[in-house]
Amino acid sequence: xxxxxxxxxxxxxxxDLTLPEGxxxxxxxxxxxxxxxxxxxxxxxxxxxxxxKRVSPGAPGKWLAPWGPAMKDPAIAAPWPDLLxxxxxxxIPYARMIRKASGGxxxxxxxxxxxxxxxxxxFVWVPAHDRLSGPNVLSTLTSPHRITPEKLTAExxxxxxxxxxxxxxxxxxLIGGTNKAFTLDEAxxxxxxxxxxxxxxxxxxLMVTPSRRTGEAQxxxxxxxxxGPRAVVWDGKSDNPYFGFMGQADAVIVTxxxxxxxxxxxxxxxxxxxxxxxxxxxxxxxxxxxFLDALYAEGAARPFAGRLESWDYRPLNAxxxxxxxxxxxxxARQQG
Numbered sequence: 001x002x003x004x005x006x007x008x009x010x011x012x013x014x015x016d017l018t019l020p021e022g023x024x025x026x027x028x029x030x031x032x033x034x035x036x037x038x039x040x041x042x043x044x045x046x047x048x049x050x051x052x053k054r055v056s057p058g059a060p061g062k063w064l065a066p067w068g069p070a071m072k073d074p075a076i077a078a079p080w081p082d083l084l085x086x087x088x089x090x091x092i093p094y095a096r097m098i099r100k101a102s103g104g105x106x107x108x109x110x111x112x113x114x115x116x117x118x119x120x121x122x123f124v125w126v127p128a129h130d131r132l133s134g135p136n137v138l139s140t141l142t143s144p145h146r147i148t149p150e151k152l153t154a155e156x157x158x159x160x161x162x163x164x165x166x167x168x169x170x171x172x173x174l175i176g177g178t179n180k181a182f183t184l185d186e187a188x189x190x191x192x193x194x195x196x197x198x199x200x201x202x203x204x205x206l207m208v209t210p211s212r213r214t215g216e217a218q219x220x221x222x223x224x225x226x227x228g229p230r231a232v233v234w235d236g237k238s239d240n241p242y243f244g245f246m247g248q249a250d251a252v253i254v255t256x257x258x259x260x261x262x263x264x265x266x267x268x269x270x271x272x273x274x275x276x277x278x279x280x281x282x283x284x285x286x287x288x289x290x291f292l293d294a295l296y297a298e299g300a301a302r303p304f305a306g307r308l309e310s311w312d313y314r315p316l317n318a319x320x321x322x323x324x325x326x327x328x329x330x331x332a333r334q335q336g
Contacts, residue, residue, distance in 0.1 A: 066092030156247025177213030
């Protein structure tokens with residue numbers, strides 16, 4: 001089952017997004033923030049407060065995942081939840097185990113390519129660039145997340161005092177860092193800063209959030225080069241302004257190294273400019289390439305060309321699509 005990239009809009013009532021009252025839900029991952037936020041975002045969309053479960057199997061379980069058995073973990077024990085949302089390879093052995101141990105009572109939803117047969121689970125979501133299909137598989141262009149218009153408004157108000165002095169247009173700048181697909185070295189950061197300064201010279205102001213992967217030297221370059229009355233750079237110590245800056249922004253500039261980060265930016269409905277980084281692994285970067293090209297074709301994002309552009313598009317919200325399908329299948333099984 002596959003939805004198009006633009007399937008976010010729906011005429012269904014909000015009840016199609018809500019699980020039955022009292023539903024117990026676990027979000028299970030290896031603690032990877034990108035995986036965990038997808039599960040939490042879905043749970044919140046479905047009206048439940050999940051219990052967070054994190055697993056860190058040692059050898060050989062870590063090496064054998066997702067195909068091997070689940071390693072014993074005292075935190076993963078009965079009573080089993082009504083709904084399990086499992087994300088990432090390390091979670092897959094536990095998802096299989098819980099489905100079996102619960103006698104099939106636990107509805108098991110898996111996020112990301114499980115690398116085992118999807119039929120082993122009740123539902124599987126994958127990003128479209130993973131190219132997986134099946135009768136219980138849903139693929140969407142962007143990933144589930146925690147962004148809602150209400151959350152952006154509330155977070156924007158919380159950070160209003162910090163950015164009140166910045167003239168509009170205000171640009172939220174989301175900086176990632178080196179990963180297995182791309183590199184963000186000091187030389188590239190210098191170039192990015194030169195382009196960002198050109199944006200400020202054009203009349204805009206910047207609200208910048210480096211990430212844990214940005215690197216100390218690269219973050220120091222950001223702070224040094226952008227210091228001034230038209231930019232605020234997060235210090236990494238105070239409350240994270242990620243959502244607040246997006247809520248305050250008139251446009252977004254984001255590095256290409258995180259599917260979650262780029263996808264979340266397109267949920268705002270604001271122009272999203274993508275800073276493309278040098279690839280260090282053509283194979284791993286190829287999935288990002290498919291994702292970015294699809295976003296560009298959808299009209300939700302454009303490559304950053306050193307200047308701000310303005311355009312309109314329908315915000316992308318895969319969270320509703322995925323939540324609605326989980327709720328539909330969950331209720332159908334209860335009734336059947």
